[in-house]
Amino acid sequence: MQNKITTLFNIKHPIIQAGMIWNSGWRLASAASNSGILGLIGAGSMYPEVLRAHIQKCKKATSLPFGVNVPMLYPNIQEIMDIIVEEGVKIVFTSAGNPKTWTKWLQDQGIIVVHVVSSVKFALKAQEAGVDAVVAEGFEAGGHNGRDETTTLTLIPMVKEQLQIPLIAAGGIATGKAMLACMILGADGVQVGSRFVASEESSAHQAFKQVVVDAKEGDTQLTLKELAPVRLVKNKFYNDVQELYKTAPTLEQLKEFLGRARAKKGMFEGDLEEGELEIGQIAGLIHDIKPVAEIVKEMIEEFETAKASVSII
Template sequence: MKTRITEMLGIEYPIIQGGMAWVAEHNLAAAVSEAGGFGVIGGANAPGEVVRDEIRKARELTKKPFGINVMLLSPHADDVAKVVVEEGIKVVITGAGNPEKYMEMWKSAGIKVIPVVASVAQARRMEKYGADAVVAEGMESGGHIGEETTMTLVPQVVDAVSIPVIAAGGIGDGRGIAAAFMLGAEAVQMGTRFVVADECTVHENYKQRIIKAKDIDSTVTGRSHGHPVRGLRNQMTREYIKLEQEGKSFEELEYLTLGKLREAVQDGDVMNGTVMAGQIAGMISKKQSCKEMIEEMMAEASSLMHWN
């Protein structure tokens, strides 16, 4: 299965694992890369030295290529941006912000830069500033979201730019991969499905909450302040939405969610923590190894697309 993305990243299958904060650490990234996909370590809000440590640990587990997701809103973004250069990382995926200020440093170090975008305008701008590809992410995805759906966003971005487009948001099986390719994408990025991978180190409660989720179990908080985040409904989201409806300030609402993702991911508090997951959670019914997931999805996509 060859596309401009598989060639660029040096991977067997056009599947990229999302750089989820607190979830995408070295074990998961290395396992996805070993299975022929492209593993990604999520920089999240971690300091540069923590990311450096993660990179080195991943390299002990795989010789295959993997990347780093640099969360541009992080207070440590400047440090992490330098660490990826020092550690010889070849691919950076950026989220939550604009990577322009790092572009020159990264490009001169031979790094491929792939920003996540939520609109055609963002995609065009990223291409203009030298991005090698973009991830067009629909609002079906977990975590911070835009307003466009994957179905509408991907083909419009494909038409607007000449660099390759990776589809993300609501993709969790071979049918989703095939659909993304029909829309013009050359790879997919998926997060929620990989959360329940055997190699993923999140708390068992978090995995079970995704496995038990129904189609209507995800909800969006933060819309009133222009910072929408998708996760699975629980006590925390109900309280948040109630306070939003009462017109509470962004600061008060932010205080409510402080440290909540970590509580869910690491401590397993899926009632009061933030259980970030995409709408696809309702379709995920079992735990598997990354290898089993990728092979199953590729077999399904291949038969639908008549790839040989």
């Protein structure tokens, strides 16, 4: 399947494995790339030298294209970008910041730049900044999310209507049928996160992977909008946050309660009570933990079958 996204990244299938904190190390990224899609290392949970080590290991594990996802809100962002350039990474997905800040600088180093957005407004700002493609992520997605709560089904055609550059859909996509639906709505490719959390190569703790597999409809909720909206599994930490909201807390009180390393505690260390467990609504459709290659194979087969059935109608 060849289109704008496969051509842009030189990959076989128009699927991007999302660069998720505490889930997307070199093993996941290299397995994704070796499966014919674009693998991403999630830099958001890595100190600069840890990121360097993951990039180096990924280069040894795959000869195919891979990239790095970089949330731009971290204080050591310059060091992270320098390492990406020094290690010869050719694809960067940026998020959580102004795309104008780094897009031209990265492109001047020969790097393809994609920016993640949650609205038409920010998609157009990213296009104006000169990015090579945009990921439009709907409200269903896990982790940090948009405040407008626009769903993928609504967001993709609205962005497509105004965007001139390649569009990647994200949020609530874990199957070939969902991939086809997004592409019918105008996406050139899809970014998949939650499905790859429940993969053998994910760096997530096994206990967290099992939580994802066991999740049902309604087990996640968007919260902490005053800080940075995040979709979480409803565990003890989530319930404690809701109790705190009953006291009309200040921003400072919310920050103090959140503390540090909650996401690491939950997703990487497996503290299912006190940790942040970030996953998308689509977890209700994820029922097993599989190798990445098998996940990709099933998605593509389902996509092709669904595409053929639609053409018959």
